[in-house]
Amino acid sequence: MIKIYDFTGSGNGYKTWLLASQLGVPFQRIERDILKGETRTPEFLKKNPNGRIPTLELDDGTFLFESGAILWYLAEGTPFMPADLLERAQTLQWMFFEQYSHEPYIAVARFWKHFFDKLTPQQEANLPDIMKKGYAALDVMEKHLASRTFFVGNRYGLADIALYAYTHVAHEGEFDLSRYPHITAWLACVKAQPGYIAMDHKF
Amino acid sequence: MIKIYDFTGSGNGYKTWLLASQLGVPFQRIERDILKGETRTPEFLKKNPNGRIPTLELDDGTFLFESGAILWYLAEGTPFMPADLLERAQTLQWMFFEQYSHEPYIAVARFWKHFFDKLTPQQEANLPDIMKKGYAALDVMEKHLASRTFFVGNRYGLADIALYAYTHVAHEGEFDLSRYPHITAWLACVKAQPGYIAMDHKF
Numbered sequence: 001m002i003k004i005y006d007f008t009g010s011g012n013g014y015k016t017w018l019l020a021s022q023l024g025v026p027f028q029r030i031e032r033d034i035l036k037g038e039t040r041t042p043e044f045l046k047k048n049p050n051g052r053i054p055t056l057e058l059d060d061g062t063f064l065f066e067s068g069a070i071l072w073y074l075a076e077g078t079p080f081m082p083a084d085l086l087e088r089a090q091t092l093q094w095m096f097f098e099q100y101s102h103e104p105y106i107a108v109a110r111f112w113k114h115f116f117d118k119l120t121p122q123q124e125a126n127l128p129d130i131m132k133k134g135y136a137a138l139d140v141m142e143k144h145l146a147s148r149t150f151f152v153g154n155r156y157g158l159a160d161i162a163l164y165a166y167t168h169v170a171h172e173g174e175f176d177l178s179r180y181p182h183i184t185a186w187l188a189c190v191k192a193q194p195g196y197i198a199m200d201h202k203f
Numbered sequence: 204m205i206k207i208y209d210f211t212g213s214g215n216g217y218k219t220w221l222l223a224s225q226l227g228v229p230f231q232r233i234e235r236d237i238l239k240g241e242t243r244t245p246e247f248l249k250k251n252p253n254g255r256i257p258t259l260e261l262d263d264g265t266f267l268f269e270s271g272a273i274l275w276y277l278a279e280g281t282p283f284m285p286a287d288l289l290e291r292a293q294t295l296q297w298m299f300f301e302q303y304s305h306e307p308y309i310a311v312a313r314f315w316k317h318f319f320d321k322l323t324p325q326q327e328a329n330l331p332d333i334m335k336k337g338y339a340a341l342d343v344m345e346k347h348l349a350s351r352t353f354f355v356g357n358r359y360g361l362a363d364i365a366l367y368a369y370t371h372v373a374h375e376g377e378f379d380l381s382r383y384p385h386i387t388a389w390l391a392c393v394k395a396q397p398g399y400i401a402m403d404h405k406f
């Protein structure tokens with residue numbers, strides 16, 4: 001059985017086990033507390049030299065890291081990945097958008113506000129820029145969803161899973177999603193997918 | 204002929220036309236000066252709603268953005284992408300690593316030092332953390348390359364192209380690459396690949 005090293009509350013981890021659940025792939029979820037440095041131990045760095053969750057362990061002991069790469073590995077050849085070349089590239093377009101233009105702002109603002117009692121002066125100084133860039137990412141999503149139900153090929157898939165994880169908890173970073181009717185409708189469509197499980201699922 | 208919207212000196216743009224050149228795919232390169240806001244005009248936002256280069260335009264007028272997605276689109280079915288499922292996922296692992304843990308530090312430090320005369324006080328305050336995280340990414344690469352010639356499957360491919368672009372100009376961000384013998388050897392191997400063209404290539 002595959003193992004997913006994860007941290008409770010991580011959207012990046014959630015993506016991987018939401019997909020595994022929807023695919024019906026059995027997995028063991030193993031908690032590593034990033035706030036206690038449990039992904040920076042010599043033992044964990046042998047699994048993932050970049051010291052992060054999620055990290056996937058295959059049955060033969062091979063490790064794979066980066067949520068996007070884990071999603072891709074699990075989804076190839078399934079209906080969660082488009083069969084068309086251009087749509088596969090568009091899927092990656094939104095997955096890279098999420099990791100570069102969305103997660104570093106929306107997930108970071110949420111992480112600071114949700115997991116920390118108090119911000120450092122440097123975090124306080126960076127927060128306005130982070131909120132601004134988070135809203136810019138939401139604006140791009142809203143515009144794209146104005147004429148579509150899902151991100152790629154009008155069918156639920158990897159791009160939706162990748163973007164859903166931190167968007168649906170953006171309010172925990174004090175982003176106001178009520179400004180975004182198309183995103184709000186899309187969130188409901190993702191939640192209604194067969195096999196959906198919530199991010200606060202108790203294993 | 205495909206069109207690549209690009210900005211001179213961008214490593215993200217360079218990745219896409221280095222691959223196109225090595226594949227022998229003809230392309231037209233179109234300059235858009237990000238320092239003059241030329242990717243934030245209403246006209247450009249119709250091509251890429253996220254307002255960034257590189258952006259690919261296909262013959263039928265379809266646009267594709269995010270360098271990683273463009274690389275994937277061009278490389279599928281060629282020797283630049285592994286035929287093995289796990290190696291394809293490992294390729295994406297390093298491509299996502301580059302966009303999340305490498306580019307936001309190494310490319311950003313270089314951009315500030317190479318393109319700006321003077322940093323803002325906020326940039327000055329963030330720089331030590333950016334340099335530290337950039338070196339952390341180089342450390343991960345050095346460790347991985349200690350036992351390999353290339354990043355995935357011991358064969359030159361997309362992961363190498365994605366990581367080469369900003370690593371080979373990291374010194375322009377004042378990163379000291381002399382500390383990294385394995386990275387230095389790998390940079391030379393990439394440069395020696397058939398069809399290699401330099402980032403300052405004159406079109």
